[in-house]
Amino acid sequence: MLQDSLLKINGTAIQSPSEYRFGIYDVSDPDSGRTLDGVMHKNRVARKRKLELKWKGISVEQCSSILSAFSPEYVNVTYADFLSLNYETRRFYAGDQLAPLVWWTAQGQIIEELSFNIIEV
Numbered sequence: 726m727l728q729d730s731l732l733k734i735n736g737t738a739i740q741s742p743s744e745y746r747f748g749i750y751d752v753s754d755p756d757s758g759r760t761l762d763g764v765m766h767k768n769r770v771a772r773k774r775k776l777e778l779k780w781k782g783i784s785v786e787q788c789s790s791i792l793s794a795f796s797p798e799y800v801n802v803t804y805a806d807f808l809s810l811n812y813e814t815r816r817f818y819a820g821d822q823l824a825p826l827v828w829w830t831a832q833g834q835i836i837e838e839l840s841f842n843i844i845e846v
Contacts, residue, residue, distance in 0.1 A: 732778075733803035733814075734794040740787060743838075746777035747807045773845040774815060776804060780839045788824050788836045795819040799846055817843040 730738035731745060754768035780791060794800070799818050806813040820842040827837035 731805060734800050735797075736801070736803075737794070739791060739794050740780065740783070742778045743781040744777070744779035745805070747805070748775040748777070749773070749808060750775055774804075774806070774817075775845065776802075776817070776843050778841060778843065781837070783836050783839060785826075785834045785836060788839050791839060792822060792824070795822070795841070795843070800843075802843060816846040818846060819843050 731741040732739050750773050751767070751769045752771040752773060754770050757766055757768040759765050780787070783791075799816050801814055802817045803812055803814045822839070822841040824839040825837045826834060828835040
């Protein structure tokens with residue numbers, strides 16, 4: 726199942742993340758909730774993927790490359806889907822992106838960790 730790169734953005738392979746967490750989330754109808762008898766009425770209208778991504782100990786150039794790949798409002802992401810056990814391509818948007826600088830040396834700058842979530846549209 727695994728390829729050389731865990732993720733492709735708009736058809737282009739990017740550096741595989743250090744951490745990859747796959748999630749499936751339900752989108753429920755606004756009228757969902759519990760009735761007075763205590764029964765939950767979920768009224769699921771869709772299921773969406775959410776990927777939690779982290780790259781650790783990367784250069785500022787690598788960080789910039791990853792951020793650039795996810796800079797459009799929406800991107801087509803090819804990723805390992807743990808439900809279907811296949812690589813799938815779906816449309817995602819990126820959440821808030823955080824990249825603290827940890828080392829600044831004569832050899833270069835190192836980003837401690839770049840992390841963000843991508844959520845299926």
